[in-house]
Amino acid sequence: MNFEDTPLPGIGVRREITLATGRRVGVVMLRDGDMELIISRREDPDACAAAIPLNSEEAAALGAMLGAPQLVAHLTDQHSELPGVNTQQFVISADSPYVEQTLGDTKLRTRTGVSVVAIARGGRVVPSPKPDFELGLGDVLIIVGTTSGLENAAHIIHDG
Amino acid sequence: MDGMSLVLIELGVIFLGLGLLGRLAARFGMSPVPLYLLGGLLFGNGGAIPLVGIEEFGVITSEIGVILLLLMLGLEYSARELVTGLKRSWLAGLMDLVLNFTPGAALAIILGWGFTGALVMGGVTYISSSGIVAKVLSDLGRLGNRETPVVLSVLVLEDLVMAVYLPILTATLAGLSFFGGLRAVGIALLVITLVLLVALRFGPQISRLIHSNDRENFLLKLIGAALFVAGVASALQVSAAVGAFLLGIAISGSTAHSAAKVLEPLRDLFAAMFFVLFGLNTDPRTIPPVLLLAVLLAIVTSLTKVATGVWAAKRVGIGLPGQLRAGAALIARGEFSIVIAGLAVASGAVNEKLAALATAYVLLLAVFGPIATRFVEPLTRPWVARQQRKPAPPVMP
Numbered sequence: 001m002n003f004e005d006t007p008l009p010g011i012g013v014r015r016e017i018t019l020a021t022g023r024r025v026g027v028v029m030l031r032d033g034d035m036e037l038i039i040s041r042r043e044d045p046d047a048c049a050a051a052i053p054l055n056s057e058e059a060a061a062l063g064a065m066l067g068a069p070q071l072v073a074h075l076t077d078q079h080s081e082l083p084g085v086n087t088q089q090f091v092i093s094a095d096s097p098y099v100e101q102t103l104g105d106t107k108l109r110t111r112t113g114v115s116v117v118a119i120a121r122g123g124r125v126v127p128s129p130k131p132d133f134e135l136g137l138g139d140v141l142i143i144v145g146t147t148s149g150l151e152n153a154a155h156i157i158h159d160g
Numbered sequence: 161m162d163g164m165s166l167v168l169i170e171l172g173v174i175f176l177g178l179g180l181l182g183r184l185a186a187r188f189g190m191s192p193v194p195l196y197l198l199g200g201l202l203f204g205n206g207g208a209i210p211l212v213g214i215e216e217f218g219v220i221t222s223e224i225g226v227i228l229l230l231l232m233l234g235l236e237y238s239a240r241e242l243v244t245g246l247k248r249s250w251l252a253g254l255m256d257l258v259l260n261f262t263p264g265a266a267l268a269i270i271l272g273w274g275f276t277g278a279l280v281m282g283g284v285t286y287i288s289s290s291g292i293v294a295k296v297l298s299d300l301g302r303l304g305n306r307e308t309p310v311v312l313s314v315l316v317l318e319d320l321v322m323a324v325y326l327p328i329l330t331a332t333l334a335g336l337s338f339f340g341g342l343r344a345v346g347i348a349l350l351v352i353t354l355v356l357l358v359a360l361r362f363g364p365q366i367s368r369l370i371h372s373n374d375r376e377n378f379l380l381k382l383i384g385a386a387l388f389v390a391g392v393a394s395a396l397q398v399s400a401a402v403g404a405f406l407l408g409i410a411i412s413g414s415t416a417h418s419a420a421k422v423l424e425p426l427r428d429l430f431a432a433m434f435f436v437l438f439g440l441n442t443d444p445r446t447i448p449p450v451l452l453l454a455v456l457l458a459i460v461t462s463l464t465k466v467a468t469g470v471w472a473a474k475r476v477g478i479g480l481p482g483q484l485r486a487g488a489a490l491i492a493r494g495e496f497s498i499v500i501a502g503l504a505v506a507s508g509a510v511n512e513k514l515a516a517l518a519t520a521y522v523l524l525l526a527v528f529g530p531i532a533t534r535f536v537e538p539l540t541r542p543w544v545a546r547q548q549r550k551p552a553p554p555v556m557p
Binding site for chain 1: 241
């Protein structure tokens with residue numbers, strides 16, 4: 001996939017990809033560090049249907065949401081010969097009691113037997129996170145486990 | 161009441177008034193520049209409440225205002241952006257210059273204002289307000305649009321042309337002989353090329369020299385350097401404003417961003433004083449007689465700017481709606497038209513009607529430009545739809 005960078009003198013840079021449907025999706029990175037998510041209009045590809053300002057936290061959360069499923073699909077593929085073992089992703093939402101708590105605080109492995117194999121934050125993926133990893137809003141936890149273990153994990157992450 | 165207290169009271173009233181006007185402008189999402197001009201008209205010569213005793217202060221602050229305006233403009237761009245902009249869209253820039261300089265210059269010739277008047281009015285109608293345009297595009301969420309880089313590169317070229325135009329203007333206004341003028345312009349071109357080369361090679365070093373983590377220290381070095389360079393440039397007849405602009409270009413990277421942040425409030429304060437002083441020195445009674453001319457000029461130069469934008473956008477393969485958006489975005493004139501007119505009026509080398517015409521013209525287009533940019537799409541939609549239904553014209557072999 002090709003990123004197309006267009007300098008916007010005095011303002012910043014536009015970075016986008018053109019989808020198979022011909023629509024442009026990308027971001028405008030402003031000089032002062034702010035960001036806008038842009039999506040081109042269907043009937044007028046030169047214009048934008050939306051230009052949504054994102055702060056860095058929101059941008060990171062969006063990046064994790066978009067990036068994690070690919071990782072999940074990859075892991076599911078690897079576990080395909082192991083019946084009963086599944087991979088799923090869970091987002092640390094604003095309601096979750098574990099925002100700004102460590103991964104160890106969730107006691108996921110002791111309580112449900114699942115393992116957190118990676119955490120996606122922004123465009124980055126942290127593989128095999130340690131128990132002292134501090135969770136943040138928008139982090140995506142990639143968890144491997146049995147179907148029932150994953151169900152329990154979902155409860156714990158959302159409601160404590 | 162002694163002189164000093166009167167001056168303080170007057171300045172207090174002016175700045176307070178400007179603050180209130182600025183808030184009003186922000187509420188309507190428009191540039192405060194036209195309101196500052198109106199404020200100046202109201203207080204000044206022949207206005208409702210004449211002010212006395214602040215001329216000297218006003219002259220110096222407004223000079224600093226122009227220097228800071230241009231310094232900030234230079235900080236917006238890096239030398240690399242200017243050079244790539246020049247390479248990529250010089251043809252659009254040339255088109256822009258021809259189409260938009262001509263109407264103002266022609267009108268000045270018709271009115272019998274001579275070569276100097278033509279040079280000034282051409283500059284006034286040529287230069288779009290990069291401040292207003294950038295803000296409107298960002299407010300309307302058009303930064304991601306494909307035609308936006310086209311608009312921005314036209315603005316970059318205009319600002320670069322200012323660096324060549326202002327020294328020519330200063331030399332002409334100073335009434336230098338042909339060869340004296342030629343020499344001044346030669347020096348200016350040499351200095352500009354030199355600064356661009358130095359900025360490309362040694363930008364980081366210059367930035368490091370100016371940079372400081374201490375705000376106070378940083379500000380002092382910045383202002384000191386700007387005034388010093390502006391003064392030297394002015395002594396070389398290159399125009400103080402251009403000196404500041406070039407210094408801004410030479411400062412790059414993160415230093416430029418923090419410099420822009422530190423300078424912004426100061427620029428706003430001093431530049432506001434510049435616009436007010438321009439308004440103060442214009443007698444509001446001189447405006448009604450030139451209003452019709454200003455409206456005509458505004459209509460003609462709106463059309464020529466739209467033509468420029470349409471042409472530039474078409475060249476890079478933008479569709480018709482985008483072409484129109486690019487054209488309308490360029491209509492706004494503002495701070496730099498007033499800077500040009502201000503230089504001319506201060507030199508006393510031009511017809512006194514020029515200030516009135518320039519004021520009325522900028523008032524019209526600073527307000528109309530953003531409105532046109534906003535509404536060009538809904539207003540032209542039926543026409544655009546008809547155009548797009550028509551079969552494409554046969555391609556020339």
